[in-house]
Amino acid sequence: MRTVLITGGTGSLGSATIRGLVRYPGWHVVVTGRDLARTTERAEVLSADLGTPVTPVELDLESLDAVRTFTREWPARELPPLHALVCNAGTMVVSGLRHTADGHEVTFAINHLAHFLLANLLRQHLTEPARIVFVSSDTHDPARRHGFPAPRYTSGHELARPADTGGDPMEAGRRQYTASKLCAVLTAYQMDRVFGADQRISVNAFDPGMMPGTGLARDYNPFFRFAWKYLMPALTVLPRNFHTTRTSGAALAHLIADPALDGVSGKYFQGRRPSRSSAESYDPDRAAELWRSSAELVGMPELAETP
Numbered sequence: 001m002r003t004v005l006i007t008g009g010t011g012s013l014g015s016a017t018i019r020g021l022v023r024y025p026g027w028h029v030v031v032t033g034r035d036l037a038r039t040t041e042r043a044e045v046l047s048a049d050l051g052t053p054v055t056p057v058e059l060d061l062e063s064l065d066a067v068r069t070f071t072r073e074w075p076a077r078e079l080p081p082l083h084a085l086v087c088n089a090g091t092m093v094v095s096g097l098r099h100t101a102d103g104h105e106v107t108f109a110i111n112h113l114a115h116f117l118l119a120n121l122l123r124q125h126l127t128e129p130a131r132i133v134f135v136s137s138d139t140h141d142p143a144r145r146h147g148f149p150a151p152r153y154t155s156g157h158e159l160a161r162p163a164d165t166g167g168d169p170m171e172a173g174r175r176q177y178t179a180s181k182l183c184a185v186l187t188a189y190q191m192d193r194v195f196g197a198d199q200r201i202s203v204n205a206f207d208p209g210m211m212p213g214t215g216l217a218r219d220y221n222p223f224f225r226f227a228w229k230y231l232m233p234a235l236t237v238l239p240r241n242f243h244t245t246r247t248s249g250a251a252l253a254h255l256i257a258d259p260a261l262d263g264v265s266g267k268y269f270q271g272r273r274p275s276r277s278s279a280e281s282y283d284p285d286r287a288a289e290l291w292r293s294s295a296e297l298v299g300m301p302e303l304a305e306t307p
């Protein structure tokens with residue numbers, strides 16, 4: 001048995017990924033969620049449906065302290081060896097600028113900073129060969145047609161504490177989301193350089209494609225939420241980057257577990273297909289700057305020394 005840890009496993013893509021993993025026997029799944037009762041209920045349903053062990057763990061990614069406690073307590077859980085981490089939990093706050101108790105803008109904090117800290121702290125508990133996947137989105141790439149504003153990357157510190165310009169909160173929130181998804185790709189590439197040098201840890205980024213109907217639109221207005229949930233799923237029949245969670249979950253399970261991808265690292269996948277990420281995501285200086293500022297923001301300045 002090998003363990004895979006999936007953050008946000010209670011959500012749409014997370015649950016679909018666990019279902020997709022059934023094709024690959026021998027995995028013990030650990031899912032994290034903010035609410036232990038809800039996470040336990042979801043884990044029990046998945047476990048009973050699939051015959052796969054699914055362990056629920058409470059983890060609120062809004063809190064860096066919660067991430068530290070979670071990783072400190074990891075060995076005491078006595079699970080099968082940890083071979084994979086999937087940084088899947090995500091949010092998109094569009095109703096106005098909000099900060100976590102740590103003082104960071106909430107979308108950037110959950111989507112990027114918490115996962116940056118989690119992956120770096122769990123590194124010591126990974127058993128090689130291991131895989132880490134950062135869930136990104138093609139909305140990070142302004143060259144693709146998706147209707148989202150382009151990320152505006154200045155520095156990790158500015159993304160953590162963006163100025164409130166008094167503009168449209170929806171536009172600002174969506175831009176912060178696309179920036180956080182650019183950070184997922186930059187981090188995957190940089191982590192591949194840092195971890196990959198002397199260890200057998202593969203790190204990749206993944207775009208599940210647009211999956212209408214998931215919980216990601218929960219902060220939008222009721223009209224959009226209705227369209228997202230009931231109308232837009234019809235678009236998954238089109239030959240565009242729209243997919244059901246089932247298709248994308250199966251693709252993510254493939255990235256986690258398929259032996260065909262042994263040793264494949266530092267790549268961006270759209271579904272099962274290796275693809276080009278945005279031009280900006282290949283800038284090594286930007287990736288190094290994000291790594292350094294993220295290390296400072298999560299209180300691990302020693303990480304900033306790594307190349």
Ligand SMILES: NC(=O)c1ccc[n+]([C@@H]2O[C@H](COP(=O)([O-])OP(=O)(O)OC[C@H]3O[C@@H](n4cnc5c(N)ncnc54)[C@H](OP(=O)(O)O)[C@@H]3O)[C@@H](O)[C@H]2O)c1
Binds near residue numbers: 008010011035208211
């Ligand atoms: N849906 C799309 O079209 C799309 C497209 C590209 C990329 N993605 C990415 O796919 C990933 C999964 O999204 P989804 O569409 O499946 O949305 P979802 O159903 O809302 O799932 C998101 C998951 O993240 C968790 N989460 C949110 N805030 C959290 C926090 N503070 N602490 C811990 N967990 C938290 C949620 O837990 P709770 O249930 O407790 O809120 C939920 O399990 C995200 O990274 C998203 O950016 C989605």
